[in-house]
Amino acid sequence: MSKLIHWSKKEQEEQVLFGGSFIENKPISFPSYFKKYAYSNLFYWAHLEAKESNIFPLHPHEGFEIMTFVLKGRVEHYDTINAKYIALKQGDMQIMQTGSGMQHSEKILKGSELFQLWFNPDFKLSLKNKAQYKDYSQADFVQDQKEGIKSIQYLGDESTNYHETQGISIKKQIFEKGKYFLALDKDTIYSIYILNASGTINEQEVIKDDFIKIEESQELKILAKEALELFIVSSPSKISYPLI
Incomplete structure (x- = not known):
């Protein structure tokens, strides 16, 4: 029998970051001690709106495959692989295979809107791989x-x-x-x-x-x-x- 679950925006987890610069609603939030939200190989999903420009400071990831989709505006991405900021604009996608580990930072400009999705690609394999990422533009879709x-x-x-x-x-x-x-x-x-x-x-x-x-x-x-x-x-x- 078909199953359908519907979450309105109000029913999704909301997180306010950096004094209100960023507001996230999360269809799939990080697990807590009491509850697991992930299903299939989809671990996390956040929708972010930038009310003001701000930056996620350098932070680590490993194992996960993390995808960013820029719905509006502009995001500047820095990581320990390239050691420089690279811009993503509206319509672009970035995929990070974080593998054995990497660090990155994201500067998100006022008025921007994006999705970030985390997938579990099979940790026993992905943790053995060297971290890498690639950016894609609309011409690649x-x-x-x-x-x-x-x-x-x-x-x-x-x-x-x-x-x-x-x-x-x-x-x-x-x-x-x-x-x-x-x-x-x-x-x-x-x-x-x-x-x-x-x-x-x-x-x-x-x-x-x-x-x-x-x-x-x-x-x-x-x-x-x-x-x-x-x-x-x-x-x-x-x-x-x-x-x-």
């Missing part, structure tokens, strides 16, 4: 428009962009006003963030910044009341390696 749907494929499916975590697909889709019926894989979990506008997903009313998790479903029914913009992550319902 497979783009398509048909039957009222504009798609931007970041990873998986038709995309050849390298990622360490197996079985995932990440895309943005914009649906023109209307009704849509799309086939799903019942062995895949679909994590959907509503970027803009309003409508229904499998008969569930959604608005901007809502988050939907769908599993054990073979169909996605969408009613777009206006141009509806969705950020969709697909990941396996069953993982063959230990998760943390």
Whole structure:
């Protein structure tokens, strides 16, 4: 039987950083002593808005595959691999395979908006690898428009962009006003963030910044009341390696 869980923005964890410079809402927050929020190989998901320019100071990562998607504005990234700041602009994506360890810093400019997602690529393997990362621009993504749907494929499916975590697909889709019926894989979990506008997903009313998790479903029914913009992550319902 199909399962759908819906979190409004108010139901997601909120974190205010650096005196209000950054505000995050987290569809998937870090685990606590009492509760684990991660599922599949998707460990963490944060949406950040920069009310003022500020900087995350140098800090370490290891093991995780960490992806940043710049939705608006500009982010400047520094790390111990290149030892210099490199800019990411609206529409860009960065993938860090943090492997055996690296440190990085992020300068996020006022008015910017971004996603950061962490995946578990199988720690017993990833921790043995040298850390690396790559930046991608809009020209690196497979783009398509048909039957009222504009798609931007970041990873998986038709995309050849390298990622360490197996079985995932990440895309943005914009649906023109209307009704849509799309086939799903019942062995895949679909994590959907509503970027803009309003409508229904499998008969569930959604608005901007809502988050939907769908599993054990073979169909996605969408009613777009206006141009509806969705950020969709697909990941396996069953993982063959230990998760943390």
